[in-house]
Amino acid sequence: MLLKGGLILYDTSYHPTRAxxxxxxxxxxxxxxxxxxxxxxxxxxxxxLIIPAFINAHTHSPMVIFRGLAEDVPLMDWLQNYIWPAExxxxxxxxxxxxxxxxxxxxxxxxxxxxxxxxxxxxxARATLEVGLRGFLGYGMVDLEDEEKRRKEIKETEKLxxxxxxxxxxxxxxxxxxxxxxxxxxxxxxxxAEKSREWDSLVTIHLAETRDEIKIxxxxxxxxxxxxxxxxNLLNDKLIAAHGIWLSKKxxxxxxxxxxxxxxxxxxxxxLGSGIFPMRDAxxxxxxxxxxxxxxxSNNTLDIIREMRLASLLQKxxxxxxxxxxxxxxFRMATINGAKALKLKAGIIKEGYIADIAxxxxxxxxxxxxxxxxxxxxxSAKAGDIDTLxxxxxxxxxxxxxxxxxxxxxxxxxxxxxx
Amino acid sequence: MLLKGGLILYDTSYHPTRAxxxxxxxxxxxxxxxxxxxxxxxxxxxxxLIIPAFINAHTHSPMVIFRGLAEDVPLMDWLQNYIWPAExxxxxxxxxxxxxxxxxxxxxxxxxxxxxxxxxxxxxARATLEVGLRGFLGYGMVDLEDEEKRRKEIKETEKLxxxxxxxxxxxxxxxxxxxxxxxxxxxxxxxxAEKSREWDSLVTIHLAETRDEIKIxxxxxxxxxxxxxxxxNLLNDKLIAAHGIWLSKKxxxxxxxxxxxxxxxxxxxxxLGSGIFPMRDAxxxxxxxxxxxxxxxSNNTLDIIREMRLASLLQKxxxxxxxxxxxxxxFRMATINGAKALKLKAGIIKEGYIADIAxxxxxxxxxxxxxxxxxxxxxSAKAGDIDTLxxxxxxxxxxxxxxxxxxxxxxxxxxxxxx
Numbered sequence: 070m071l072l073k074g075g076l077i078l079y080d081t082s083y084h085p086t087r088a089x090x091x092x093x094x095x096x097x098x099x100x101x102x103x104x105x106x107x108x109x110x111x112x113x114x115x116x117x118l119i120i121p122a123f124i125n126a127h128t129h130s131p132m133v134i135f136r137g138l139a140e141d142v143p144l145m146d147w148l149q150n151y152i153w154p155a156e157x158x159x160x161x162x163x164x165x166x167x168x169x170x171x172x173x174x175x176x177x178x179x180x181x182x183x184x185x186x187x188x189x190x191x192x193x194a195r196a197t198l199e200v201g202l203r204g205f206l207g208y209g210m211v212d213l214e215d216e217e218k219r220r221k222e223i224k225e226t227e228k229l230x231x232x233x234x235x236x237x238x239x240x241x242x243x244x245x246x247x248x249x250x251x252x253x254x255x256x257x258x259x260x261x262a263e264k265s266r267e268w269d270s271l272v273t274i275h276l277a278e279t280r281d282e283i284k285i286x287x288x289x290x291x292x293x294x295x296x297x298x299x300x301x302n303l304l305n306d307k308l309i310a311a312h313g314i315w316l317s318k319k320x321x322x323x324x325x326x327x328x329x330x331x332x333x334x335x336x337x338x339x340x341l342g343s344g345i346f347p348m349r350d351a352x353x354x355x356x357x358x359x360x361x362x363x364x365x366x367s368n369n370t371l372d373i374i375r376e377m378r379l380a381s382l383l384q385k386x387x388x389x390x391x392x393x394x395x396x397x398x399x400f401r402m403a404t405i406n407g408a409k410a411l412k413l414k415a416g417i418i419k420e421g422y423i424a425d426i427a428x429x430x431x432x433x434x435x436x437x438x439x440x441x442x443x444x445x446x447x448x449s450a451k452a453g454d455i456d457t458l459x460x461x462x463x464x465x466x467x468x469x470x471x472x473x474x475x476x477x478x479x480x481x482x483x484x485x486x487x488x
Numbered sequence: 489m490l491l492k493g494g495l496i497l498y499d500t501s502y503h504p505t506r507a508x509x510x511x512x513x514x515x516x517x518x519x520x521x522x523x524x525x526x527x528x529x530x531x532x533x534x535x536x537l538i539i540p541a542f543i544n545a546h547t548h549s550p551m552v553i554f555r556g557l558a559e560d561v562p563l564m565d566w567l568q569n570y571i572w573p574a575e576x577x578x579x580x581x582x583x584x585x586x587x588x589x590x591x592x593x594x595x596x597x598x599x600x601x602x603x604x605x606x607x608x609x610x611x612x613a614r615a616t617l618e619v620g621l622r623g624f625l626g627y628g629m630v631d632l633e634d635e636e637k638r639r640k641e642i643k644e645t646e647k648l649x650x651x652x653x654x655x656x657x658x659x660x661x662x663x664x665x666x667x668x669x670x671x672x673x674x675x676x677x678x679x680x681a682e683k684s685r686e687w688d689s690l691v692t693i694h695l696a697e698t699r700d701e702i703k704i705x706x707x708x709x710x711x712x713x714x715x716x717x718x719x720x721n722l723l724n725d726k727l728i729a730a731h732g733i734w735l736s737k738k739x740x741x742x743x744x745x746x747x748x749x750x751x752x753x754x755x756x757x758x759x760l761g762s763g764i765f766p767m768r769d770a771x772x773x774x775x776x777x778x779x780x781x782x783x784x785x786s787n788n789t790l791d792i793i794r795e796m797r798l799a800s801l802l803q804k805x806x807x808x809x810x811x812x813x814x815x816x817x818x819f820r821m822a823t824i825n826g827a828k829a830l831k832l833k834a835g836i837i838k839e840g841y842i843a844d845i846a847x848x849x850x851x852x853x854x855x856x857x858x859x860x861x862x863x864x865x866x867x868s869a870k871a872g873d874i875d876t877l878x879x880x881x882x883x884x885x886x887x888x889x890x891x892x893x894x895x896x897x898x899x900x901x902x903x904x905x906x907x
Contacts, residue, residue: 076907085907116903136868137860141811173853280808339801340867342810369867370854375794379801382758385560386802389699391761392560431903434592434895435789435871438905441556448759448788449555451870452854476853484535484850486857488495488504 070462071104075114075428078121078442080419081405083397085442090119092424095239095462100420110464112457116432118442121416122181122425122458123373124407126332127273127311127361129187129209130196131167133174134159135366137487144279144341152366156188164189168196169479174371175202176471178452179427181460182411184273184309184332184361186246190229194241201465201473203425205411206233207246207273212257219257230268240461243268244309249275250294251285258301265307271411272303273332276310279343283315295320304329309410311361312337313351314344321347325354330410333402335379336370337363348384349393359407360399372452377403381447396443428457430468489881490523494533494847497540497861499838500824502816504861509538511843514658514881519839529883531876535851537861540835541600541844541877542792543826545751546692546730546780548606548628549615550586552593553578554785556906563698563760571785575607583608587615588898593790594621595890597871598846600879601830603692603728603751603780605665609648613660620884620892622844624830625652626665626692631676638676649687658880662687663728668694669713670704677720684726690830691722692751695729698762702734714739723748728829730780731756732770733763740766744773749829752821754798755789756782767803768812778829779821791871796822800866815862847876849887 072090079086079100091099091106099106132152139151164187175183182203185193190206197204208229212219226245233243245268247253247261253274265272277283277294286294295316298304306328313331316324324331333346351358360380362371381399385391408416415423431439435449458466465473491509498505498519510518510525518525551571558570583606594602601622604612609625616623627648631638645664652662664687666672666680684691696702696713705713714735717723725747732750735743743750752765770777779799781790800818804810827835834842850858854868877885884892 134857135859136857137863140860140863141814143810147810170853170856177853336801339805340810342804342808342812344808345805365868369863372854372870375797375870378794379798382755382798383802383805385761386758386764389761389763391562391566391759393761395560432896432899434589434596434899435791437589437899437902438553438555440554440906441559442907444556444559444788449784451791451794451872453870453872477851480851480853480856483856487859488861 070110070112071106071108072112072114072119072426072428075117075119076442077119077418080417083400083443090418090426092459092462095424097418097420097422097424100418114428116430117456118429118431118446119418120427120429120446121404121418122427122460123179123403124359124411124416125175125180125183125362125371125373126309126330126359126407126410127334127363128183128185128371129364130171130183130185130193131164131187132364132366133171133371134163134167136369138366144343145281147341147367161189161192165192165196166479166482168193169200169474170483171365171371172196172200172202173471173476173479174452176200176458176466177455178372178374179455179458180373181425181458182407182413182415184244186273191232194233194236197241198238199474201240201460201463203240203460205242205244205271207244209246209248210257211248211252212254213252214254219254222257223260243270245270245272247274249282250297251282255297255301258298258303262302271307271309273309273311276313277315277320278312280315293317293320295323299323309359312343312346314338314346316347321350321354321356325356328357330357330359330406332359332361333380334361334363335383336376337367339379339383340367345383345387352398357406357409358402359410360402370452373403374446374451377447396447399447400443424459424462426459427455429454430456489529489531490525490527491531491533491538491845491847494536494538495861496538496837499836502819502862509837509845511878511881514843516837516839516841516843519837533847535849536875537848537850537865538837539846539848539865540823540837541846541879542598542822543778543830543835544594544599544602544781544790544792545728545749545778545826545829546753546782547602547604547790548783549590549602549604549612550583550606551783551785552590552790553582553586555788557785563762564700566760566786580608580611584611584615585898585901587612588619588893589902590784590790591615591619591621592890592895592898593871595619595877595885596874597791597793598874598877599792600844600877601826601832601834603663605692610651613652613655616660617657618893620659620879620882622659622879624661624663624690626663628665628667629676630667630671631673632671633673638673641676642679662689664689664691666693668701669716670701674716674720677717677722681721690726690728692728692730695732696734696739697731699734712736712739714742718742728778731762731765733757733765735766740769740773740775744775747776749776749778749825751778751780752799753780753782754802755795756786758798758802759786764802764806771817776825776828777821778826789871792822793865793870796866815866818866819862843878843881845878846874848873849875
């Protein structure tokens with residue numbers, strides 16, 4: 070496949086470069102001007118900006134079903150009085166259709182890869198294979214110190230691990246997903262750490278999302294959530310910890326020295342009033358910071374471009390320093406840092422990397438003129454501006470039309486749901 | 489004109505109501521189920537959400553030209569080292585094309601009405617008439633205590649006032665626009681107050697945008713910028729003050745008791761690291777708070793839907809209270825509060841009001857399911873989701889296609905500008 074004549078944000082310098090891109094199989098094999106090789110498929114990318122596709126490092130895809138269900142309430146209220154009761158009634162089939170809707174939304178946002186924690190994850194796997202994105206899918210374990218519940222959660226996790234292993238898919242991958250240090254017992258967390266080694270699996274968890282959580286952990290363990298994860302043997306480069314807002318200097322140092330990734334989720338943190346991630350401190354400690362949309366129930370989108378914008382704007386205003394974080398740093402969070410967390414050779418446009426690519430047609434009034442492509446991408450663009458999405462060398466969307474599934478059919482399923 | 493079968497956010501309760509809307513001339517004359525009257529034009533709005541069009545209470549439309557030009561720098565640096573030098577080179581014709589680009593962007597964002605402060609405003613008037621939006625256009629006066637410059641600024645303002653008066657347009661209106669209390673002398677501000685009474689003109693100004701401004705005013709006058717405006721006789725219901733971040737309790741009380749409108753601009757305030765508007769205090773003081781995008785050089789869009797989202801999210805996280813501000817309050821800022829500031833009977837869908845209406849097709853993966861239309865509008869939607877825009881009873885855009893000017897031609901003008 071050949072992408073012709075686009076303006077590329079190349080390598081990690083993101084220097085705008087006009088060139089062609091040759092893709093063979095699932096890899097980028099050549100990036101240079103005027104490639105004159107035969108290709109099965111040629112995509113005209115003139116007037117387009119070509120970027121690495123995004124990596125959504127934290128979401129709960131089926132929660133699109135609850136978009137707008139609970140508004141203007143804090144996290145614990147939101148969970149206990151709205152989301153958990155609604156989830157208890159949720160059916161397997163609804164999760165399947167919810168995941169499809171979420172995947173479509175992610176396609177339009179230029180996301181190739183996502184980390185997902187929920188239940189009925191076999192249904193999310195099915196939807197992921199149909200749409201053709203890359204999903205790291207985990208069963209969200211919550212045992213609340215109850216031994217019987219823990220056995221059930223372990224069984225569900227083992228079932229999902231077996232299911233995904235048998236799929237033997239390049240795109241659907243397993244991830245361990247204990248919900249949080251305050252909803253999982255220490256025994257549960259230790260079991261996860263053990264299985265992570267045994268199965269060579271990544272792990273994702275919610276961490277230090279609210280001040281309440283810090284208080285709960287202090288009362289229960291006399292320690293911070295990070296210290297509890299250390300005791301459970303979970304602090305290592307396989308861990309992707311979502312949120313990471315209420316972290317002490319010591320917590321940050323522990324996360325840095327053990328190569329944990331933080332999946333920053335600004336929209337959700339703002340909407341639920343959870344708090345402000347100490348981004349500058351985290352980056353300065355050399356923590357790998359990725360970006361996530363969280364679920365659409367607390368966002369209320371899966372638009373990682375709006376997430377980049379928020380991530381930057383929030384730090385600037387919070388420190389009253391517009392230079393506190395650079396666009397390059399923000400873009401890395403949404404691309405290569407996510408790839409690093411997931412051990413993928415992806416997240417940049419460069420020879421030898423996985424062909425996960427998004428194409429943005431610049432012929433739009435809100436994207437012109439183009440003085441600074443990276444700034445335009447982060448501050449002016451939004452989901453919906455992505456026209457073409459290539460995942461692992463396969464065209465998922467071309468000129469705004471999703472090629473892999475019937476989008477209209479999914480939309481019709483949800484039209485009239487709610488009001 | 490008849491809008492059939494849409495879901496309407498009706499009146500100020502915004503209760504989602506399924507009904508038809510009958511428009512005669514520039515007015516909404518009837519809103520009810522199954523209107524069976526003949527109409528010259530019938531627009532099918534089934535599967536659509538119908539809302540009052542937005543009012544952008546503060547912008548500098550031609551500054552789209554500088555989109556992305558100066559990134560990650562603070563306001564004073566941004567103005568003095570990037571924007572003002574670029575503006576000194578700006579040509580009349582560029583302002584015309586910039587305004588057209590900006591107007592197109594506002595059309596796609598569902599904006600019917602905007603308050604604009606810049607120079608070569610005759611060109612902005614031309615562009616506004618061509619596109620068919622409603623503009624309150626002011627010449628941005630900056631005299632920097634220089635008497636000669638003041639005379640020049642007064643002359644420019646008088647010229648624009650005469651030009652717009654002669655246009656005798658329902659859509660293009662004059663507004664006085666002294667730049668700010670720290671860039672205009674007290675004599676200049678007093679002249680503006682006098683002309684506001686003589687011409688019965690609205691006034692717009694930047695106010696209390698940065699901490700530096702407060703310091704400058706303290707050093708120069710020993711007073712706050714609000715107190716200086718009071719001395720200039722500018723504090724009344726004709727004044728629209730943009731930003732209003734660094735306001736004391738006393739300042740807020742003065743603005744409230746004199747019925748001044750604040751045009752809140754969250755994206756610009758965040759991007760330039762200016763500060764956080766005390767929204768709850770301002771609303772609780774009964775100040776009329778409207779919403780503005782500011783110019784695209786510090787935003788970097790004119791998307792007032794993203795502006796609503798930011799306005800809400802920023803207050804929630806800043807107070808760690810997700811209930812601090814309600815979606816109804818945010819939506820009012822972007823609609824009826826702007827109308828109130830501009831003395832327009834607009835900003836809600838109701839019989840007798842001006843027919844400024846935006847239509848959003850809901851058949852989009854990121855807008856479904858629809859549990860809460862107002863939340864979906866503020867937190868999930870974005871510019872580009874507006875399909876049809878009616879301004880003063882005239883269809884400006886239908887199903888995403890701008891009918892009044894050739895959008896492609898404007899876009900081609902800016903393609904290749906910059907990189």
